[in-house]
Amino acid sequence: MKRRDFIKITAGGVAALALGSGLAPVFRRSEAYGAVGDATNFFLDIMEVEHEMVDGKLVYSWAYAVKESGVQVPSLPGPTLFVRQGSPVNVTLTNTMSDRPTGEAHGFAIFGKNGPIVQSAPLAAGQSTQFTIPGNLAPGTYMYEDWVNPPVGRVLGLHGVLVVMPAAPAGSPYELYPDTAPPVPGWTPYGILPNGHPVRELFNDLGQTAHFPGEPWLPSRQVIWVFSEVDPFFNELASTELIDAGDFQRNFLPQYFTVNGRSGYFSAEDHTHDTTHVHVDFNQPLSYILSGEMESALVGKVGQPILIRNVHVGLDTHSPHTHANHCYCVAVDGEVQDLNIDSNGFPVNGNPRNLGLWWWDTWTMLPGDRKDVLYPMMMPPDIPLETIERIRAGAWHPQLNPNGTQEYMVFDPNDTDGSSIEPLNVGHPPAAPTEFTHLAYPMHSHQEISQTAAGGNYPMGLIIHIMFTGLAPGV
Ligand SMILES: [Cu+2]
Numbered sequence: 001m002k003r004r005d006f007i008k009i010t011a012g013g014v015a016a017l018a019l020g021s022g023l024a025p026v027f028r029r030s031e032a033y034g035a036v037g038d039a040t041n042f043f044l045d046i047m048e049v050e051h052e053m054v055d056g057k058l059v060y061s062w063a064y065a066v067k068e069s070g071v072q073v074p075s076l077p078g079p080t081l082f083v084r085q086g087s088p089v090n091v092t093l094t095n096t097m098s099d100r101p102t103g104e105a106h107g108f109a110i111f112g113k114n115g116p117i118v119q120s121a122p123l124a125a126g127q128s129t130q131f132t133i134p135g136n137l138a139p140g141t142y143m144y145e146d147w148v149n150p151p152v153g154r155v156l157g158l159h160g161v162l163v164v165m166p167a168a169p170a171g172s173p174y175e176l177y178p179d180t181a182p183p184v185p186g187w188t189p190y191g192i193l194p195n196g197h198p199v200r201e202l203f204n205d206l207g208q209t210a211h212f213p214g215e216p217w218l219p220s221r222q223v224i225w226v227f228s229e230v231d232p233f234f235n236e237l238a239s240t241e242l243i244d245a246g247d248f249q250r251n252f253l254p255q256y257f258t259v260n261g262r263s264g265y266f267s268a269e270d271h272t273h274d275t276t277h278v279h280v281d282f283n284q285p286l287s288y289i290l291s292g293e294m295e296s297a298l299v300g301k302v303g304q305p306i307l308i309r310n311v312h313v314g315l316d317t318h319s320p321h322t323h324a325n326h327c328y329c330v331a332v333d334g335e336v337q338d339l340n341i342d343s344n345g346f347p348v349n350g351n352p353r354n355l356g357l358w359w360w361d362t363w364t365m366l367p368g369d370r371k372d373v374l375y376p377m378m379m380p381p382d383i384p385l386e387t388i389e390r391i392r393a394g395a396w397h398p399q400l401n402p403n404g405t406q407e408y409m410v411f412d413p414n415d416t417d418g419s420s421i422e423p424l425n426v427g428h429p430p431a432a433p434t435e436f437t438h439l440a441y442p443m444h445s446h447q448e449i450s451q452t453a454a455g456g457n458y459p460m461g462l463i464i465h466i467m468f469t470g471l472a473p474g475v
Pocket of ligand 1 (some may be wrong): 322323444
């Protein structure tokens with residue numbers, strides 16, 4: 001394949017198919033949501049792509065691609081797979097690269113604490129294999145990656161996330177996933193946990209107690225944050241040479257820092273201006289979202305909690321930091337957090353990270369780490385009371401108009417009773433700094449160079465918006 005023929009993954013994360021390739025049109029955001037795979041017949045390809053950086057630079061990369069009806073659709077990260085607990089997935093994996101250096105191979109693996117849960121055969125260019133992702137995986141967040149010559153393949157693009165959603169209890173009113181009603185008592189993203197379990201208590205309290213007014217957590221309210229970095233030197237080298245893993249780790253000097261394959265404006269912005277919502281059908285054995293179709297931003301009303309599944313596939317260390325709210329850490333590397341204190345008051349088995357729900361606004365992500373945190377979407381504590389009163393009075397309801405513009409509120413700082421607040425019809429983004437819109441906050445990494453691109457372009461790195469768009473009923 002000639003270089004110019006590679007499928008391009010744009011800075012916005014969407015795969016643009018090569019001209020003249022004879023392949024289907026680009027999957028667009030609204031069309032590809034919640035594509036339903038076939039759990040017994042799922043095809044995943046490994047291929048070469050060009051990945052557009054935030055500054056327009058095209059970087060040679062590797063990617064997993066879903067293949068449906070013979071059409072390859074690469075995404076970077078690879079497709080986020082949502083599997084219903086108890087449903088095994090049969091995967092046909094094909095390395096569709098060509099003209100690769102002798103000795104290069106790629107594969108697919110999911111690693112647990114005690115070694116591989118799934119591991120494919122290593123595939124040279126043109127080879128194919130089959131394997132099964134077992135149906136007995138505990139509910140939670142998993143990383144899949146190229147295990148051959150680690151960590152080169154993973155960092156150069158061959159990575160993705162598998163989410164196992166708990167099967168709702170048979171015979172319960174919610175055997176099918178609810179999206180508008182509370183789950184059964186005790187229901188969590190990890191299934192039904194024992195009485196008194198701190199994660200069960202947290203999810204029981206959401207929307208039910210004075211501390212968490214609003215709504216309970218809904219399965220659709222979750223985001224995936226895959227952190228990574230790009231060193232264009234090694235990407236270019238990989239286009240023609242077999243990379244030495246030791247050289248790669250010693251000399252890796254990232255210039256781009258990504259969340260879900262995007263940076264800066266493209267990672268931060270909520271493109272749909274809609275409430276955070278995973279558009280998949282959890283009742284299916286397998287659904288997937290291409291990374292370009294997946295929003296990273298936290299968007300919702302006060303009282304609409306969101307689960308964040310953090311996965312770090314890169315080589316750097318990151319410290320994601322949320323403004324406005326702290327988060328409850330509910331799972332670390334697949335381990336649902338519990339109160340593991342022995343009768344002497346020490347951590348069971350000396351495990352210091354499993355001592356209840358740490359309340360964090362910053363958490364550390366080492367390469368390979370997985371952390372699930374619950375962002376409660378509580379009223380940000382630093383909002384002046386008068387602003388809250390104006391919100392309560394209804395002066396806060398950004399709505400898209402039929403003509404595609406958005407209403408913004410005029411905010412006069414000298415106004416004490418809110419009478420000056422009026423809606424405006426303006427295009428997006430707002431033209432004047434006095435317009436009062438959503439309450440917007442960032443998530444950014446406290447690892448400072450991660451906030452840049454290409455050696456200093458700030459803030460074009462690893463950053464995401466957090467948008468409060470109003471108050472849920474009862475707040
Ligand atoms: Cu900050």
